Amino acid sequence: MFGEDHSSFKDLFPRQMNIRNCRIIELPRIVDSRDGIISVAEARRHVPFDIRRVYYIYGLDYFHSIRGLHAHRRLEQALFCINGSVRIDLDDGWRQASIKLDRPNMGLYLGAELWHKMGGFAHNCILLVLASDYFDESDYIRSYEEFLNLVRSR
Numbered sequence: 001m002f003g004e005d006h007s008s009f010k011d012l013f014p015r016q017m018n019i020r021n022c023r024i025i026e027l028p029r030i031v032d033s034r035d036g037i038i039s040v041a042e043a044r045r046h047v048p049f050d051i052r053r054v055y056y057i058y059g060l061d062y063f064h065s066i067r068g069l070h071a072h073r074r075l076e077q078a079l080f081c082i083n084g085s086v087r088i089d090l091d092d093g094w095r096q097a098s099i100k101l102d103r104p105n106m107g108l109y110l111g112a113e114l115w116h117k118m119g120g121f122a123h124n125c126i127l128l129v130l131a132s133d134y135f136d137e138s139d140y141i142r143s144y145e146e147f148l149n150l151v152r153s154r
């Protein structure tokens, strides 16, 4: 389903993605020289939705951990790898793309009806997710076949 050629960083971080319902988000960096950097995400400014939920994923294993493998019916999310790196494979039902997140201020807007899979986690990866709604299992599409039928029936 997903290509496995993840050769160069440039290819993995396209500004324009030929996939529906997703795009790169670049957060500001407020650099305080030796005192570090602040990056900030404000709802409806940097992130195109109101944020109802924040969760983060950690304790990952580069060789074995795979997450995602679903799409959402309505939920919108913004993913930021605030430590380490992760590869995200995307599929809108017609086209596939992979991106690598490895900078704390660079994120991915992940809209509805996008099949996604996360893997290739650096051992220290922390993936921060901002979500437009509360957790709701009925919003998940966990069958790839059901996902394809839904998006291709549009």
Ligand code: TYD
Pocket: 053, 055, 057, 066, 067, 068, 069, 070, 135
């Ligand atoms: P899931 O969203 O499938 O994880 P991922 O996409 O990262 O692989 O969620 C895994 C489990 O965690 C599932 O049983 C639901 C639960 N969960 C919650 O209870 N609340 C949440 O906000 C999230 C994201 C997951």
